[in-house]
Amino acid sequence: MALPRTANTWSSGLDFPNRLFERGSNDYELYEQDGEFVLTVELPGFDPAEITVTWDDGVLNVAGEHEDEFRNTRRTYHRRFRFPKTVDDDAIEASYQNGILTITLPTVVDAAATGTEIEIES
Template sequence: MRRNPFEEIEDVLERVSRQVEEGMGAGGLQVPGSVPVDVADTGEEYVVTADLPGYDTDDIDLTLSDGTLRLEATRTDEEEYAEGRYLRRERTRASASRRIRLPEPVDEDAISAGYEDGVLTVHLPKVGGGEESKSIDIE
């Protein structure tokens, strides 16, 4: 007996849906150009950790505006290889960005950020906040 083609389509859609849910839960689905982040709530502050390997602090722009942390990073092309020529070149200009909406206002004057070994860590103490955009220096 032949199987109903609609049941086959339902099975495929169910499998795809399950894979998407599992990937999202494990952090496995990444949009190209998106920065993978962890956001932790310690009770007193939010701590945002982002992977940005290969960038310098000057390449990273970090701002807070209207309760949203905006992270943008751009790496420019390196000059030609000084000691010869490239046989393969995959590490070229790269841009990455991420916007993180914070659930509560934070104390904009007490925000701090550090960058070490390709990992950006931003500390956002909870309190009140202003309406203006605030640029954040990375140490």
């Protein structure tokens, strides 16, 4: 039976092979359903007062900061989400239950996507 190898002291904090190809965490889920985007973010251990959700010109910011004085630890969370369709700013809603933050972002009905079509050369 082979014993796990311990990292050398010079590379102990690097975790080089894993971090080099890291693709991000799976702490959220985003999908579109019935004319709205639904975003769920896992934030266990946070109090709703420790979470801030802001909307600014098509970008949703989710931030949280939790301090555990008993354990003398501090956890922070920050992620930005850009949305491709027009969202009804006044109808965005957020709720937090059992460690899950759920944000619904209704899209504007019949909103035309803006932009320019790019011709493909062959």
